Structure formats: C-alpha cells, structure tokens
Amino acid sequence: MTPDPTAPLLSVDDLVVQYHRPGASPTRAVAGVSLQVRAGEVVGLVGESGCGKSTLARAVCGLTPAAEGRITYDGTQVRPLRVRRRDPALTGVQMVFQDPYGSLNPRRRVGAQIADGIRTATGRGEAADGATPEDLLTRVGLSAEAAERYPQEFSGGQRQRIAIARALAARPRLLVGDEPISALDASAQLQVATLMRSLAVESGAGLLFISHDLSVVRLIADRIAVMYLGRIVETGPTAEVWADPRHPYTRALLAAVPKPDGAGVLPAELPGDVPDPAEPPTGCRFHPRCPQAFDGCDREEPQLIAGGVACRLYAA
Amino acid sequence: MKRSPEGRAKFSLLRRLPPAWRRPLAVTGGLVAVFWLVIVVAAPLLAPHDPLAQDLPRLAAPGAGHWFGTDELGRDVLSRVLYGARVSIPLALLLVAMSLLVGGVLGACAGFFGRWVDETVMRIADLVFAFPTVILAMVVAAALGASLQNAVLAVLVVSWPSYARVTRGLVMGLRNREFVLSGRLLGFSAWRSLRVDILPNVLGPLLVLATLDIGTATLLLSGLSFLGLGAKPPTAEWGAMVADGTQQFDKWWIGVFPGLAILTVVLAFNFLGDTLRDALDPGTARTIGAEKERVG
C-alpha cells in the first residue's frame, strides 16, 4: 500500500512538552519538534537517553499533555487523556510499551484483554470484521489456545506479541511503539520489530517506532528521525541517512555502533556527556560536543530545514 | 515437632499444603482460627451453662462443674467466654470488612482521580491519624453513647484511614502501569479501569492488611468494652469480662480466661496474616529454607 503523499496521518507541529520542577523554570523534555507519519509508513525515531523520544511518544498518544504546539491525528487534535473516557476518534492511536511485564493485566486472561481491543474498534463505528482474539494471536505468531492463559505463563517476547495483538485488535491507523523491543532478548528483538512493521503496513496503518537501537530501526523504518536533547537534528529516508549522515550527531551515533564483523575495530567515541535538559546549551544544543562546531554555533540555534537537517553547516 | 504417630500423620498432611503454609506458625494460626470459628457457631451447643444465669456459687475457683470458675454474680466463666466469642469475633470481622470497604473505596478514588479528591480524602485521614487511636475511638463511642453498635462505629471511624492510605498508595503505583494506560487508550472509562484493572491487583495486599487487622479490631472493641464504652452488661463480651476481672484481682480466673481468649484470637489472625503475606509475595516464597551446598 503506497503512502498517501497528500495528507499525513500524524502531524506534530512545534511540540513542546515540559516537566515542572519545584522552584525552577520548567524543563523542556521536548523543545519544539515537528514530525509527520503517513499511512502505511514506518518512521523510526532514534536518540539516546534524555533526548525526549519517549516523552514525544507519550504526547502523541495523549498520555502526556503538550505545553505548546499541536498534535493532529487524522484531522483530530490529540487531547491529553483525562478522567473522561477517551474520545473514540482517538482510539485509532494505539501504543505498545517498553516493558512487556507491565503491559498486561496479570489477573485477566489474555483473550479477554485482546477482546477489549476488538470492542474498541466496533465502538468506534468500524464494521465488525469477525476478528476474534484467537485470530489476532495467530497473526502475531502465537497459538490460538493462548487466549485462555494468563500473562505470567508467557515469556517477555511472547507478552510483547500479546500486547501488539491487543493494540492491533483496536484496528489503529497509527501504532506507536515506545522502545517496544528494548526489554527483549536479542533474538526476539528483530522478530518483534519486523512483526510490528509487517502488521502495521499490511493494515495500512502508520507506525512510529521509537528505539535507541539503530541497527533494528535501520531494517524496519522507511524514514528515520534523530533526536538530541529535545529536538530533531536530522530526518530523512533511512537508507540515505544511513549512507550519508549529515548532522555531526548522527555521524557520531552511527560511528559508535559496534559492528559484529569480527574485525576488532573499536567504535568511535563521542566525548562529553548529554547536558541536563533543564539547562540546555545556548545556541545549537549539540555544539559543546560537536567536532565541527564553528563560530556562532553557540549563539544561533539551527532550525530543521526542508532538507531534513538542523545544522548550521547546511544552512542556506 | 514430636515424632508421635499423630505427629507423623500431621506431617504427611503438611506436604499437601502450599509451601507458605507448611510452617508451624501458619498451621497453628489456621487451627486456632478454625477452632474459634467453630466456637462462634457452636457455642450454644458447647457451653455447659447459660451465660447469663446467675445460679452457680459466686466467685468459685475453677473446678468440677465450672472449669473456668464463676464470677461475682455466679455466672459460669467458661460459658461466658464461649458466648463472648459470638460477640467479639463476628463484630471484629464485620469491622474489618467495613473498614476495608470504606477505606478501600475512598483510597482508590483518592489514588486514581488525584487532585481535589485526593486532597480531601487524605486530609480527613490525616485528621484521624493525628489522634491516638484508642482515645479517638473512646471519644466517638462516648459521643455516640455507649453501646456495642456505637463501639463498632467508633472503631470504624479510626480504622478506615489506614486502608485508605494503603489503597491510595497501591492505586497510585498501578495507575501509570502500562496495562492500565493501554486500557484507557482503548477507551476504558475511569470506572472500568478501576474495576477491571486496578482493584483486582490491589486486593492481595489489602487482604493481608485486613487479616492482620482482625486482631487489632478485636483488641479495640474489647478495649472499648473494657472501658465501659462498648458492650453493656450483662452481655458476655471479653473486654467487659476482663474489666470485671480487674475488680476481683485475686479471683484471677475471671479476667485471665477472657484475656487468653483475646490473646489467642489476635495471635491466630496475626499468624494467618503473615502467612498470607508470605504466600502472596513471590520473593519470600522462594527463599524459605534455601541454603547453599557444595558437591563433588
């Protein structure tokens, strides 16, 4: 299914998400991010700890309120989840969380939990397509009789598949994965990631896949966005970004990934530490650690240009 | 444990119980609790005399015909202790159930909805916590008028905040768990979330708290009656009987037997509560009796 080039499914515009600290100005975990995901497209959002990618994921689902900016899903503005029941129009956005051990209610059978998702889809007005929990379990690679069992009887990787089944049961048009494979065994990681991609794409949904694991994201994402300290520094088609990273941070990130080629090559180091998001550097946020910083980088904060990179080296 | 024939039979029965229950404390607590529950039901059949009848020799020491002796009005202490169980234990159980219900619901709402609901409930709870438990119970009981029902209400007033606080903590810990969030993303209403996701997962720890609390409730009720704020004479109630006993100190049997009854009930339910907690806590269950060995 080719992505629709005209209307993005998810549109994040200048999003700012803040955390309040007592007696100090708020910390911007997400400091002005714009991002789009189209139907049938997989966008990989990568970055290291403290870059704000998980916060962004939660804001997209409405689990964290936005301080500034807009998040639009399929024409509807995403409002934060409050005490009131979720707006049915927004149940088309579903999330798969990082921790497979917290993703399922230990006191309910797996089938019942997946059935919730099925009910959500019909509750939204979608025509019942006769899907059963057993069907969904089979689609994620588990046996149908798993529906009668409790989550504790499954491994981490299997639980994650069940969580995916539950999310898919609601027939989402946007699936958000917040580090969905990080807590899994190495062998399960690629399998689950590939599963998410194929299930999303074949149902025409968009997938926003957040991860710090570049190798996996490279394999399943159509487009990639790199985040650093609350801002997107580079974005573009995966193959291009991988082959020719432009932003110095992206370059450092890719160079730091150790290759399992047996050559004994030590990965390149990026000196320094990620600054405290509460006190980001002036000007370009990456400039203190940037090997290519030049005059003015500490004063002017580069914006993400249409070419997909936020760096003064490439400014017009 | 003695290896008598009965001992060995008991031992094999033990093997059929789940691990946490195989300890002496658990078995003792269980047996004593069952024993008292049987008494509650069967007291009229087991008591040798009418607890209110004053026809025996007064202040008689324990002996034939009155194994626990008699009190200053010629009533059989044994029968009164047995009948006293029918007052103290069901009321204690009722009290705990009500505190659990009231405290649990209020605490769950405070924990789940937060903000003003949380503030209100917790500030009221704080108010109750600020007073020494027994004093506050006394004040409430006295204000309502001394009677067993009012004593129950008084203990309820001082007990619900503990449940509310624990429930609130548990619920706050759960409400941001991924499965709860994913339920809300699927369109669960707050009530459905509470009912289906949160409450079943807080019940375990709350049950442990409640079981451990049965002893406290028994003590509080008896205490109030001891102070004259609970059961009215001539009702056979353990606390009141202990109070009588203090008036006749040399006639030790009047106060000691009801006191022992209170003691055994409280201990039994405490042991049960501990066992329940160990049974529900996956960490403790595994380390019971583990030791390192070296072979070869």
Add this chain to the structure above:
Amino acid sequence: MTAGNVLEISGLTLDLGGRRILGGVDLAVRPGQVHGLAGESGSGKTMTGLAALGLLPPGARTGGRIELEGTDLLTLPPRQLAALRGRSVSMVFQDPSTSLHPMLSIGHQLTDHLRHHLKLNRRAAKERAAELLTQVRIPNPLEALGRYPHQFSGGMRQRIAIAIALACEPKVLIADEPTTALDVTVQAGVLRLLRGLCDELGLAVLLVTHDLGVMSAIADEVSVMRHGLVVETGPRGRVLTEPRHEYTRQLLDALPGRSTV
C-alpha cells in the same frame, strides 16, 4: 592448569533448584586478553561469571574446577575466598544505577576494600583512589571522590564501577554485560576504556555479553554458550566470520544488518 592461563574453568557444573544450569563449562583467560562469553539469556553465561566469584545464589551446587593461578576457587573456604574476591578477581555488573551504593561517597566506595585488602592508610588510599579515577577518565578526580553516585551519569558510574573493581590490581576482571544498559555513544567510551586497561595493565578480562557487536569490538577470544554448555570457542575474527557451530551461525544470522555487512 595450563601455563599462561590466569583463570581456567574446567568442567564447571551448576545445579540450582533441581535444574542443571551449567553442564560442564570449559574456559580459559590469559593476561592482557579479553575473553568474550556470548549467549542468549538462559545460556548460563552470567552464572559462569558469578561462579568464579563465589556469588551464586543459595541452594547452588557446583562441580568441576575454577582455577585462579592454580587455586581452585570452588573448594576454597569462605574466608580465603573473601580474601581473593576484590583483590585478585573482581567484577563489574550490568546496571550502574544499582551496582554502586547510593549512600556512600565514591571515595568511600573506592577505598573501603582497598584499605581492607592492601592495608593502606587513609592518605595512601585516597591517593590511589584519585589515581584510579584519572585512569578511568573521570574529570576532576579529587573533587569527584567526595561526590555521590546519583551525581554522575550512567556512563560515568560504570567507569567508577570499573575503577572500584580495579582498585586492588586484580589479575582477572569479570564484566557482566557492562555496557548493555548504556547509550551507544557512552558504550563506545567504556569499551575503549576496557580495552585500553586490558592492554596497559595486562588484565585478564572475562566479558559476558549477548551483544556480538561488543564482542567483535574488544574480545580476543570468543566462547559461545547455549543451555549451560560452551558450543564453540576460538579467536574472535574466526568465530564471527566463519562460525563452526550451527548455533553460532544462527546467532549471527539473527543479527540485524548482518546480510548487508
């Protein structure tokens, strides 16, 4: 014990809770060498590392030998094992946020066992501690001695953990997934540090990790474990490019991007 090996594990078996965790593990580490122990979770690689330090859980029953320069660690009485632990063989764990004591200053954590094992006085211990922090490239070492773990980032905490492990100049360092919890750029720094220390100090490192990329970057020899047994051992280059065992091949094929390398 073969000459040249500083740590030699022969036929190590481990039973725990009625299950056989390790079924006869053979491994050897030489000074100045990083020996990587690869495998998925459940393969027993972590247990092998813990066995060398006598840190197995209660109820564990072991067999076989673990020889540290000739001394069998498995039969050593507890007191002598304690004397060796931290002094001749030490360990770095996976999670830097839980492997350091949250309430003791870094200086304290560095000098505690240093003074116990080497009987140094306070000043000498403090000097050594500052020296160690410089070796692991913590900026402002003297000032850092007075700070607490939560004031450092994850990567720095791991470096501090390495410094603590190296304080008494052990012969063997066992690193259990030392960089798994770290960001990739931070990992690069710690890997370089480990390799550098290994080369400079002639340290023998047993590196336990599931990450074959990490293995490829710093290991000299690689052993692959599965279900409590070592299925393949050999030089890193050979094992990762021409694996002989089917399981190693499977592990390599399961890696993302393998086919495009």
